[in-house]
Amino acid sequence: MLKFYNTLTRKKQLFKPIKDRKVLMYSCGPTAYNYVHIGNLRAYIFVDILKRYLQYSGYSVKHVMNITDVDDKTIRDSRKAGKSLKEFTKFYEKEFVSDLRSMNIEMPDVMPRATDYIFEMVKIIKRLETKGLAYRSDGSIYFKISKSKNYGQLAGLEKRTLRENASGRLSIDDEYKKEDINDFVLWKEWRPEDGDVYWDTEIGRGRPGWHIECSAMSIKNLGETFDIHCGGEDLIFPHHTNEIAQSEGVTGKKFVNYWLHNAHLLVDGQKMSKSLGNFYTLKDVIKKGYNPLFLKIILIKTHYRHILDFNFNNFIEVKSIAEKLINFLFNLDLIENNGKNKVDIDKLIGNCEKEFRKAMDDDLNISEALAKIFNFINEVNKSIDSINFQQAGKIRKFILKIDGVLGFIEKIYDNYLIKLGNKIKDTGVGELLKKREEARGSGDYRESDILRDKIQSLGFLLEDTKSGSVLKLKE
Template sequence: MPSIKMYNTMSRRIEDFKPLNPPKVLMYACGPTVYFYAHIGNMRAYVFEDMLRRTLAHEGYEVNHVMNLTDVGHLASDADTGEDKIRREASKEHKSMSEIADFYTKAFMKDLSLLNITTPTTMAKASDHVNEMLSLIGTLDKEGYLYTIKDSSSGVYMDTSKVKDYGKLSGRTFEELNKSQQAGARVDRPEGLKNITDFAVWRFAPESLKEMVWDSKFGRGFPGWHIECSAMSMKYLGNTFDIHCGGIDHIPIHHTNEIAQSESATGATFVNYWFHVNFLTVDGEKMAKSLGNIYTLDDIIKRGFSPLAYRYFLLSSHYRSQQNFTFDALQNAQNTINSIYTVAQKLAKVSAKFDKLDKETIKFAENIRVKFFSAICNDFNTPEALAAMHELVSKAANLVETGTIGIDASSLVLNVLLDFDSVLGISIDNYAKEKSLPSGSEELLKARDQARASKDFAKADELRKELEEKFGVIVEDTQEGSKWFLKAQ
């Protein structure tokens, strides 16, 4: 199998990727808690996870990609306190929890589609896997890791002091994590909690709660958030699997607790490679409702931007680097992606033959292909890969402009760009196909050709402008005659 190097949060270094059972790759990604719309910062992790999956597929791996959908058990604070997020939203909107979860799941799936994110092999809904969670909780109980806080609003907790190497993913010890979380501990921590880092695997539900609660030998209630990902990932991928993905905010608590409960239950290494995506800021600040800088994908679409321009913007930064979003940067991404689409259309229309010139161009394109995938396979260095792609796009644009590229080279360059796009996912293929003229534009195009033939260049310019403004058809006059392209959307 090909050589891919990736940063592993657990070892804190770049390693050669060696899956358990090549060519198969087992990959889990923490999905959304479906209580509201995902914002553009949330989508950064999903775009890079998709790029990871696409890269693995390009290099010949068969990826089994599982993502959870949390529809119960995620409390307002990731530190395991507060009210269930979906229950709270259901009360606010006067709907059932199921109605809230279904609505925002559909919204999330729409966002995935708009960003050209490949649908995971399995989308695992938490409420469909309570039996698996209870089974895992039963194992932990049998092994002596659990204790009960009998207050009706508390539940069954994991004693993290009994977990060997607790906190190893974060690089901090059990004592260090307790100290750091103590400093930010909320007053609503349950009385009887043995350690600040202890977390609920099963939460008791008062009789007033009627929805999303289950009877169990531990008492009537619902699962804790952390147990959900462990139970679902191991159901579909086994006790040990290759890659676990998520945002860096999950490292100190959620992923640390997943490791603790999974490895305590099975005695096996939970995950071999941990892939974490850094934060997105907006105008140099953390996203916050109070600042009014939380944007959804729909917000940027309403401002006239393409979702794929946002995807391209994200890929212009390394996944392990913090990235700052501005609308100016998004506009630059929109302009750049439009120029790529235009070059792809022009390459698809080349029909001339230049054997000698094409040999040089073909050699250049193949060298760029090597450069691009060398960057991608070295910890998914998308900025370096995009820089390589732009060398090729710039050269191709110049060759098309000067009429010095033939059909052999244009076909090869287009093939290379589509090869890049199998990883980037910015839909270059949509512009590399033969396109039909929009209805009503063909007559204007013929009228313009007649105006040029009659040397009525003022009329020709007027028709050119109308074609672009009314139909999105761009006309260019070349040595081979007039050629049209569709304006990138």
């Protein structure tokens, strides 16, 4: 029984999609004006786990994630860089996609760019005007929140408390003339600082506001009502609150059934900021010599609704987790057809899968789910000498199935095998290994020990098993 915490109702609810086994899901993507930071990455990784777990549970998922390629920041910074808006945003969009790939995040099914949806946005704005939910002032068009039913429900805000919440948050919009401080802009009339960024449309020359972009892209790709909308908790107000007001205002239907938000990320207990020098992108992490997949484990390990306090020491713990997984799969690969069959592997796998599912069904309780997987690994390790070839295959298949949700185990293991293979080739250790086998065979243990030291000094670990010597990487 899959349950999610729904920000809209403030409780855990049984998940029931509109269409039987198909889930329609939208998540807010990046604004293409800079590299994304590790706090943003946490949000994309949360969406990835959510989507993968839905697939694991037998749903097919249509996932849409937008690229905001026109807004105040993209215009400001593209002009500063002396580049066209398109050239500027394309660069950061490509960098973003490359970050997703480095972290083995599944690509969305549709990744719409805001600038390709101007027509849809204009259509929505016109309908909002007709319905009396939008008004013009000085050439720009605003959404009139006093006419909106249930405005602020997602954020748990009463209309009277909105004024305080809005102050300081809507500073850019404040320069425009609005009837109410909480009214937000749908269409911004062209101003000289926008340069060549404008569209000539039925509602005038200008460009869309940020919130209308997500309404237009989600409705066009997923329909007027869809199942899940996610994003970081900082988007609840005003972004998602305004998305609901516009979308429900124009369609008269419920916009989204389940709203899922991930908590934010701190670095060493502090909010990440450039001025504090604790602001990190994936590039920074890689430059420091860390594996992006290890960062992925750090970002996954804490439940998505809990604040994550990131620290570079986290990598020490994660490295040992990765080593445990690598050793486990490596040892499984070494098991030969030995005819042993003392352990009830089917039962172990069955139990673990049940426990994994139970934890994940409970609003993606990942720490519990991971604990169950590591319990399983410990159990198997205890009786690894009594496991046969077919059983090892079943265990491997099970771990890979779980990795369909986690998305880091197989990649980490593959990278390890590639590194090991390259090192064996580059060092020419094979020759030494052969000589040592010969020395061992002829009982020359002095020579065999000398060769072992030589092999280990090249950066390998040498393990003697019943069926021969095995090389591993010494890290």
